[in-house]
Amino acid sequence: MVQRIGLVGCGVISDIYLTNAALFRDIQFTAVADARPEAAEARAQTYGLKALSLDELYESPDVDIVLNLTNPDAHAEVSLRALRAGKHVYGEKPLATTLEDGEAIMRLADEKGLRVGTAPDTVLGAGTQTARRLMEDGTVGRTLSGVATIMSRGMEHWHPAPAFYFKPGGGPVLDMGPYYLSALVTLLGPIDQVIAMGQIGLPERTVTAEGPNVGQVIPVTTPTTFHALLGFRSGAQVTLLASFDVWKHGMTPIELYGTGASIRVPDPNFFGGTIEIADNRETWNPVEAGDERMMVLNYPPAAPRYANYRGLGLAEMAAAIEAGRPHRASGELGLHVLEAMLGILRSAETGEVVRLRHDCRQPAAFTPDERRALLSDGERSARRTAA
Incomplete structure (x- = not known):
């Protein structure tokens, strides 16, 4: 049975989800809603959907x-409202911005027998999954250590409204950490436990991106550089630079x-990339990760450089609901990653080792055949014809 999807939040990232929806067999978008009705109307007109109020959706x-x-600071409120209404929920990362909110989401879902899924689903792509195969078939052997790096000059030079990223709830760990930590948990x-140090690099940021906030000076009130050590239950120790x-x-x-x-594992912000051994x-x-759709x-779209198939995790969750099996981009994984990220922030503030309380099963490996099975009939036929 096709799962009908109602989208809440019609910002920039909604476009890739709506564009990719036609690729997948088990999902169909039916409605959109946003706190800004005009944003919902614009998306609805573009994609032939119903624009509803939040309550109606x-x-x-x-x-x-x-x-x-x-936005991340609204993730918990929206997810809890959806669950109270009896809907499954799948959300962008992170699951929430506080551990208490993440726990509340998972507790309510359990009480109601509903599913929670959360990005990133990039870890289900051929890049990370090929690396996992090489780590599980004996090629890499037992993983001892590693380094993961999330480093940039910030986003005030390209994002039209970047203030959020430099306030509590923002910063590089909560912003990009879900991609990297989800990939590491998928692999290891x-x-x-975690231990970390952090600092505010620049006390102010000036917006240079074109838009209504160009020239705005943003006071930085959350650390923007972290060095963390992640200890995995497997015994692996990975340094994270963010x-x-x-x-x-x-x-x-x-x-x-x-x-x-x-x-070398490719950029976990995308679905493909080159693996090196x-x-x-x-x-x-x-x-080679294989010839896959x-x-x-x-x-x-204008000049493709990346494989961006956001929506894969949503489609995989829809198929898992129908099959009655666990899904991979799960709330359980999202809560574990959230606790690890918040642990990094707390350790950087206190200097203490933070041990994680919330367990997490390593998601099952995801094979090329399983990815192919999620494609719509038209996509599978087109791929066979191209082959």
Whole structure:
């Protein structure tokens, strides 16, 4: 049975979800809503959907899953309202901005027998999943350590309204951390403990991006550079560098070092990329992730450079609901990652080791055949014809 999707939050990221929806077999968008009715109307007209008020969408009999694409500080409120209305919910990252809110979401879902899914679903793509296969088939051996890097000069030079990122609830860990920590948990299993240091790099940021806020001076009130050590239950130890204060660097997104080989994992913000393996001291050897529909570069539309198939996790959750099995981009994973990120922030403030309380199962591996099975009939036929 196709799961009917009602979208809440018609900002920039909603476009890629709505565009990608036609790729997938098990989801169908039926309605959109936003606190700004004009934003909902614009999306509805573009994609041939109904624009509803927020109350109407939560109560609509034509909505099975609420897709929560609001700002992070509204994630908990929207998800809780959807669950109270008897809807499954899938949301953009992070699950919430406080551990208490994340726990409340998962508790209510459990009470009502409903599903919670959360981004990132990039970890279900061929990039991360091919790396996982190489780590599980003995190629890498036992992973001992690694480095993950999230480093940029911030977003005031490209984002038209970047103030949120420099206030509590923002910062590089909560903004980009879900991609990297979700990838690491997918590859290594759950995190056991974290310890970190942090600092505010620049006390002010000036918006240079074109738009209504150009020239605005933003006071920075949350740390923008972190060095953290993540201890995994498997025994692996990974250093995480996260910063909005770096002009340029030469680090790869994720490198992991095993007893059999070193492996470079592609950018977990996207679905494809090149995996590299080194089992000697001389060269990195590329590993093909395969010829898949969701490896085709499609973003940005005008000049594609990335494989961006956001919505894959939503479609996988819809299929899991129908099959009665666990889904992979789960609220359980989202809560575990949220606790780890908040632990990094707390450790940076207190200097203490933070041990995680919320357990998490390592999501099941996701094969090319399983990804292919989620495609709509038209997409599968087109892929066979192209082959």
